Amino acid sequence: xxxxxxxxxxxxxxxxxxxxxxxxxxxxxxxxNGYRRFxxxxxxxxxxxxxxxxxxFSIEDCRELLRLYDDHTRASGDVKRIAEGxxxxxxxxxxxxxxxxxxxxxxxxxCAGDDRPDCPILSDLAAAPAPPAGRE
Amino acid sequence: xxxxxxxxxxxxxxxxxxxxxxxxxxxxxxxxNGYRRFxxxxxxxxxxxxxxxxxxFSIEDCRELLRLYDDHTRASGDVKRIAEGxxxxxxxxxxxxxxxxxxxxxxxxxCAGDDRPDCPILSDLAAAPAPPAGRE
DNA sequence: TTAATGCTTCCAGCAACTGGAAGGTCAAGG
DNA sequence: CCTTGACCTTCCAGTTGCTGGAAGCATTAA
Numbered sequence: 653x654x655x656x657x658x659x660x661x662x663x664x665x666x667x668x669x670x671x672x673x674x675x676x677x678x679x680x681x682x683x684x685n686g687y688r689r690f691x692x693x694x695x696x697x698x699x700x701x702x703x704x705x706x707x708x709f710s711i712e713d714c715r716e717l718l719r720l721y722d723d724h725t726r727a728s729g730d731v732k733r734i735a736e737g738x739x740x741x742x743x744x745x746x747x748x749x750x751x752x753x754x755x756x757x758x759x760x761x762x763c764a765g766d767d768r769p770d771c772p773i774l775s776d777l778a779a780a781p782a783p784p785a786g787r788e
Numbered sequence: 789x790x791x792x793x794x795x796x797x798x799x800x801x802x803x804x805x806x807x808x809x810x811x812x813x814x815x816x817x818x819x820x821n822g823y824r825r826f827x828x829x830x831x832x833x834x835x836x837x838x839x840x841x842x843x844x845f846s847i848e849d850c851r852e853l854l855r856l857y858d859d860h861t862r863a864s865g866d867v868k869r870i871a872e873g874x875x876x877x878x879x880x881x882x883x884x885x886x887x888x889x890x891x892x893x894x895x896x897x898x899c900a901g902d903d904r905p906d907c908p909i910l911s912d913l914a915a916a917p918a919p920p921a922g923r924e
Numbered sequence: 925t926t927a928a929t930g931c932t933t934c935c936a937g938c939a940a941c942t943g944g945a946a947g948g949t950c951a952a953g954g
Numbered sequence: 955c956c957t958t959g960a961c962c963t964t965c966c967a968g969t970t971g972c973t974g975g976a977a978g979c980a981t982t983a984a
Contacts, residue, residue: 656930666931671972685980687931696914703913708888711971721910731909732901739896742889746882752844753878760875765868773867774857777839778832792961802962807941821949823962847940 653690662698669698677701677715709738789826798834805834813837813851845874 659666672678673688678697681689690698700721704714713734720726720734762772795802808814809824814833817825826834836857840850849870856862898908 654931665973667973668971670932675971685931687980700913705971707892707913708885717910717913720907721914724905726905726907727903728899728905728907728909729901729903731907732896732899735892735896735899735909739889739892742885742892746885746889749844749878749882749885753875753882756843756871756875756878760868760871763864763868763871765865767863767865769860769862769864771856771862771864771867773864773871774853777836777843777853778857790962801942803942804940806963811940821962823949841940 653695655688655690658690658695658698661695662702664698664702672698672701675711677711677718707738708742709734713738789831791824791826794826794831794834797831798838800834800838808834808837811847813847813854843874844878845870849874 653661655666655669658664659669662669664672670688673680678694678701680694681691683689697718700718701714704717705711709717716734717731720731759773759776764770789797791802791805794800795805798805800808806824809816814830814837816830817827819825833854836854837850840853841847845853852870853867856867895909895912900906
């Protein structure tokens, strides 16, 4: 297959596939004319990457996951560790976003949203005490 | 005040303050020696920015919020619109992350995490149907 | 012959900073 | 007078994960 075919079949843009090859996440063969040539196994790998990325794994996580996937003597514990680390990051992000949402929703509901200038949102941004110290 | 003082009092790194000036989010005066000089009003503005950013508003949102803050003839509706738009983006992100978390937590709990190679996480990444089509 | 696809590479840019290098400025201490 | 140290300055590069676009070659059909 050529890159357009794998793009269609994997759901990944051709640009992204080239990018993945660029950063050494995967590799492909080449035809005489310089075009990339992909095997079913390559397609499989790309689909794997697409799935991992859609679960939010970082590129570096994906690199390691792919390595473990190829290594049939891997320990499932290694995979689980990566997934747990990622899960923890997701939870942290969820917490952070949830806190933002709480505050923001409160402010939004307090604002009349009319033509007058009085606005609790601006007042709060202007007057709240020190920034919540979070966000590191 | 000089930049170190506003940095301490606003909680923003000096680097960030320079960056904000760079992109025209705020401005400051200069001493004869070229050092930036900040007034209490400048500090106030930076604190405002810090708060808005900590609520997740984008830089462009912040620019607009600051403009509205300075404009005493603003309509609170304009502020509310920005906040509501941001809230919607947060909700979308929360949904997306929640979905990731669900899937991932499921996979993690199904994985033994021991020395053996069998791993439902890898199996799923390898075998799941087309990528969930999300993430645009 | 030409036009339409599809492929190639390379460069730039997005958000919002952050790190580091190279160097100027000022007050205190010896 | 000189040095040390804590500031400050600018500029350049890197982060994450792509994405857009330009310039140009390959292949096929009309």
